[in-house]
Amino acid sequence: MGESVPFKKRFSAAALFGAGLRGQRNWPALWRSPEPRKTYQVLIIGGGGHGLATAYHLARDWGIRDVAVIEKGWIGGGNTGRNTTVVRSNYYYPASARFYQRSVEMYQGLSDALNFNIMFSQRGxxxxxxxxxxxxxxxxxxxxxxxxxxxxxxxxxxxxxxxxxxxxxxxxxxxxxxxxxxxxxxxxARHDAVAWGYARAADTLGVDILQNVEVLGFEQMGGRVCAVQTNAGRIGAEKVAIAVAGNSTVVAGLAGIDLPVxxxxxxxxxxxxxxxxxxxxxxxxxxxxxxxxxxxxxxxxxxxxxxxxxxxxxxxxxxxxxxxxxxxxxxxxxxxxxxxxxxxxxxxxTPDRSPIIDRTSLDGLYISTGWGTGGFKAIPAGGAALAHFIAHDAADEYSSAFTFDRFRRGALLDEGAASGVAH
Ligand SMILES: Cc1cc2nc3c(=O)[nH]c(=O)nc-3n(C[C@H](O)[C@H](O)[C@H](O)COP(=O)(O)OP(=O)(O)OC[C@H]3O[C@@H](n4cnc5c(N)ncnc54)[C@H](O)[C@@H]3O)c2cc1C
Structure with missing residues (x-):
């Protein structure tokens, strides 16, 4: 029912109050549940915080709105809805500190930016x-x-x-x-709210969120990705990004890519x-x-x-x-x-406990992975960084240290000790 009602009207205080009086029945859906289209400009695999934030930034920052987020279960049902919600920037190396501090600062404005209370509490x-x-x-x-x-x-x-x-x-x-x-x-911060806030904001900007759709394989043409195979059929795309946390090696493996994860x-x-x-x-x-x-x-x-x-x-x-x-x-x-x-x-x-945000060896296929035990805090900056990479084929100024190249050069960013506890 919520699909045809304008956004502002759906979420006005009066509308929510009225819904409360009706005994929490008939609440408007926060995002649409569309059928997958045959093709999109960009497909993002993984409806966790990173995938949803990436879709939001693609649409908001770079005007790329022909986007779908493909989630095999329900959004936020992976690590984003399972974590202990600690947000911090107490890292050692300047490259990490800059990135995670940016994320903390983005968290400070996130409730306003998404118009969704993510209950961010800088309690120390x-x-x-x-x-x-x-x-x-x-x-x-x-x-x-x-x-x-x-x-x-x-x-x-x-x-x-x-x-x-x-x-x-x-x-x-x-x-x-x-x-x-x-x-x-x-x-x-409240983890579910982060996923839901990004989902609603991305949906409002035109992003399709496809739940219960699992990516089972990739199609490529001339060394470039051109589609994914899913349990809901083939979906074509100009660019595809993987943001599936613990499933990264499995999903990247479907495209023949080996990860240090x-x-x-x-x-x-x-x-x-x-x-x-x-x-x-x-x-x-x-x-x-x-x-x-x-x-x-x-x-x-x-x-x-x-x-x-x-x-x-x-x-x-x-x-x-x-x-x-x-x-x-x-x-x-x-x-x-x-x-x-x-x-x-x-x-x-990853071996150095720092993330990877990069293109892969298959043209048009990007990845955000290696968030390990600490990627909830990185969702705002990580989403912005992956969106930048997809839009411009280059890292943004905050994430340029987090490419595959560091493993080839031995320039590891060893942040193992930055976790609150050893992992
Ligand atoms: C117990 C625990 C505590 C943590 N505590 C903290 C903390 O306090 N602070 C912090 O910063 N971080 C913490 N983390 C880490 C943090 O939760 C993750 O790094 C972060 O949520 C990763 O987000 P994501 O979007 O990359 O992955 P996820 O939220 O896991 O999303 C990936 C999604 O991809 C989907 N997917 C997988 N395969 C496919 C497929 N083939 N097709 C379609 N969809 C697919 C999954 O269903 C999943 O929903 C914790 C993690 C755990 C498990």
Whole structure:
């Protein structure tokens, strides 16, 4: 029903209020569900945050509106809707810092840009240290961040006691805390809202979002991609982009392209809702644990990845045990809190833990991959960067370090230590 009603009328406050009074029935759809057309100028495979943001930027920034996003399930059903929603720019190398800082700044304006509340909350991130050596490494990280123009400060144990009154800072803790550092502009955003906001905005600009359509193969002519085969038939295209996270090697493999990417499971957990108890994101590399509290009151908990290659979106019990053990060592009071849900996502890890945004060896075929355990924060800048690449056949000024070329030249951007916990 929402398809024929003008956008402004559909989403006016009065329309939403009226819909609420009707008992949440007959709400307008946020985006259309069109039948696939025979051809598009650009096809984007993957309806996660990166694919949807790419479609939005193609249409908004470069006027390329003959675009479809092809999603084998439902949009946001991959890692975008499975992550722990941490947004940060505490990276080491200038190229990474510039890119991720741009993404944080884009997040700051995203609710307005999309006219969709993505609940971005820059509540700050504290990373804890448990040895003088770890604290020295953090000082180096803080120096690098400051040189990159990103606010960061070393914290003493007293600072941490003030910020985290429920954290066990006693000398008898298994690992006594010696300090940490604060990344004040880091925080969280609502993951589903990011996918839905981009989807609605892209749809409004004319992009077709095709859910339940799976890409099964590529067609090429004269060394150039010209179509994809799907469970809904053949769809022709001038250009095709792959943005499928943990499925990257599988989908690129359909075009005969080999990627330096490994797929592993990363798990997350949420507890039952609690009254406000934690107003900052806390990370501990030593405990392989990080935690924040959602606006609903749930503790949102993450840990390290399951180390075997897997496409199962579940994960092993050993990781659940390790993560929750670490959490309880940090916050013993949480021992009485019940875990409500656990799940896994398939993450796409490169050897240097930095992403790839580039063209492939097949003309007209582009890829955005390698976001691994930290690509939610990169969705705004990553979408803008892939759209730029598709429109201009060249990287934008923020993402030029993230091409395949770095593996040939050995110019790796090793950001393994930039994750909150080791992966
Ligand atoms: C548990 C967990 C916690 C995380 N925590 C954080 C965090 O706190 N902060 C952060 O920045 N990042 C985090 N991440 C990483 C982040 O979620 C991802 O890097 C990011 O969401 C990747 O987005 P995407 O759009 O590339 O992929 P996805 O959201 O996975 O989207 C890819 C889509 O492609 C579709 N697809 C696959 N194959 C095909 C096909 N053949 N045809 C059509 N469609 C296909 C999939 O169904 C999927 O919907 C976490 C990840 C997980 C799993």
């Amino acid at each position: 991130i504290v990373t804890l240290a448990f040895s003088p050596h770890e604290l020295n490494l953090m000082a180096r990280q803080v120096n690098a961040m400051q040189l990159n123009g990103i606010a960061a400060e070393i914290l003493t144990r007293d600072d941490i006691a003030r910020l985290l009154p429920h954290c066990d800072l006693s000398a008898t803790a298994r690992f006594p805390c010696v300090g940490g550092f604060l990344h004040a502009s880091g925080g969280t 490994r797929s592993q499971t990363l798990q997350a957990f949420v507890s039952e809702p609690l009254k406000p108890v934690l107003d900052i994101v806390v990370m501990s590399g030593l405990h392989h644990t990080y935690v924040s509290q959602s606006d609903k009151g749930e503790l949102v908990i993450g840990g390290d990845s399951d180390t075997m290659t897997s496409y199962a979106q579940r994960g092993s019990f050993a990781t659940i045990e390790r993560t929750t053990t670490g959490l309880l060592e940090l916050f013993p009071a949480f021992s009485r809190v019940r875990l409500m849900r656990q799940w896994g996502g398939t993450v796409d890890l």
